[in-house]
Amino acid sequence: MKLAIIGSGKIVQEFLPLIKDLPDIQVKAILGTKRSQERTEKIQAQYGIEASYTDIDECLQSAAFTTVYIAVPNHLHYAFAKKALEAGKDVICEKPFTLKHAELLDLERLAAEKNLVLIEAITNQYLINYQKIKKASENIGKLKIIECNYSQYSSRYEAFKAGTILPAFDPKKGGGALMDINIYNIHLVVGLLGKPRHVRYFANIERNIDTSGVLILDYGEIKVVCIGAKDSEAPIRSTIQGTEGSVVINGPTNTLDSYSIIFDDVENFDHKDHPHRMYDEFKRFSQVINDRDMDFVKKQLEHSKIVMEIVETALADAGIILG
Numbered sequence: 387m388k389l390a391i392i393g394s395g396k397i398v399q400e401f402l403p404l405i406k407d408l409p410d411i412q413v414k415a416i417l418g419t420k421r422s423q424e425r426t427e428k429i430q431a432q433y434g435i436e437a438s439y440t441d442i443d444e445c446l447q448s449a450a451f452t453t454v455y456i457a458v459p460n461h462l463h464y465a466f467a468k469k470a471l472e473a474g475k476d477v478i479c480e481k482p483f484t485l486k487h488a489e490l491l492d493l494e495r496l497a498a499e500k501n502l503v504l505i506e507a508i509t510n511q512y513l514i515n516y517q518k519i520k521k522a523s524e525n526i527g528k529l530k531i532i533e534c535n536y537s538q539y540s541s542r543y544e545a546f547k548a549g550t551i552l553p554a555f556d557p558k559k560g561g562g563a564l565m566d567i568n569i570y571n572i573h574l575v576v577g578l579l580g581k582p583r584h585v586r587y588f589a590n591i592e593r594n595i596d597t598s599g600v601l602i603l604d605y606g607e608i609k610v611v612c613i614g615a616k617d618s619e620a621p622i623r624s625t626i627q628g629t630e631g632s633v634v635i636n637g638p639t640n641t642l643d644s645y646s647i648i649f650d651d652v653e654n655f656d657h658k659d660h661p662h663r664m665y666d667e668f669k670r671f672s673q674v675i676n677d678r679d680m681d682f683v684k685k686q687l688e689h690s691k692i693v694m695e696i697v698e699t700a701l702a703d704a705g706i707i708l709g
């Protein structure tokens with residue numbers, strides 16, 4: 387896969403050291419802003435990337451790559467993905483896919499017209515632990531309750547309170563606890579249960595953005611609580627409760643560090659083939675793009691669309707306007 391990385395911020399700097407372990411991926415270009423051009427060029431030199439850009443339109447004219455990985459602030463995902471598809475590139479897009487469900491539908495239509503890959507980079511769906519947790523949750527009797535708590539006090543919250551609004555807390559840039567952190571819980575639950583019947587979101591709102599909140603998903607005979615907080619902390623854990631036993635996921639729902647299956651006894655498990663949380667997803671993306679596995683792409687898009695529908699309903703419920 388010949389790749390251009392769109393963005394040179396936190397997640398890109400975490401991702402790039404992994405590239406040496408993914409020999410099927412060649413990074414051909416990187417894009418940053420003019421204001422951080424020096425940093426982008428430093429990254430370019432460090433990883434031996436052929437080209438760096440500060441202009442998305444110029445970047446997309448290059449024939450050196452056929453896929454883009456979009457890792458810019460949330461409010462730019464839709465516009466950048468659209469430009470990339472129009473330029474004939476396959477698109478891997480960071481979470482949350484878009485700010486609005488309709489935007490994702492628009493991208494889906496465009497990708498289908500051009501027979502291009504459009505897929506969301508969402509770690510948990512690709513981790514081996516996730517597949518194992520899914521299987522385990524089918525063997526604990528009738529499912530009743532799922533509770534996911536991803537609460538992590540954000541270093542950016544201090545700046546936010548002092549009046550410096552970084553993208554992860556900026557309503558204009560699609561920030562907030564739901565979009566930034568609780569979204570991993572939503573992906574986990576949608577992967578297990580699909581589309582809920584009812585969605586409610588009760589949020590703590592400061593400066594028009596949710597700094598924490600509780601999302602309730604009603605699946606009829608199964609009730610789900612997803613907690614996401616950037617303004618407070620608690621043990622990060624998720625539990626899946628069935629009539630005969632439970633599954634406890636230790637750690638955040640984007641890494642699924644390990645899990646326990648509890649009946650009368652507790653059994654602990656951890657299945658990983660790489661310590662980096664992004665390894666499995668990018669290995670799979672590279673295969674999918676190489677094989678033009680459009681059935682898989684379609685399946686993942688159906689999943690992402692349900693997540694976007696939940697997000698849209700939740701934000702409206704809490705009166706949060708993004709973008």
Ligand SMILES: NC(=O)c1ccc[n+]([C@@H]2O[C@H](COP(=O)([O-])OP(=O)(O)OC[C@H]3O[C@@H](n4cnc5c(N)ncnc54)[C@H](OP(=O)(O)O)[C@@H]3O)[C@@H](O)[C@H]2O)c1
Binds near residue numbers: 417419421462
């Ligand atoms: N951080 C994580 O752990 C993490 C994990 C998973 C997913 N993600 C997702 O990845 C995306 C990026 O997050 P991040 O934490 O890496 O953000 P970040 O550190 O703020 O980096 C964002 C990058 O986008 C660039 N950018 C901002 N505005 C731009 C524009 N108008 N045109 C072109 N480039 C622009 C930034 O340049 P400047 O630095 O010059 O502003 C920077 O290179 C988000 O969608 C986030 O949800 C992040």
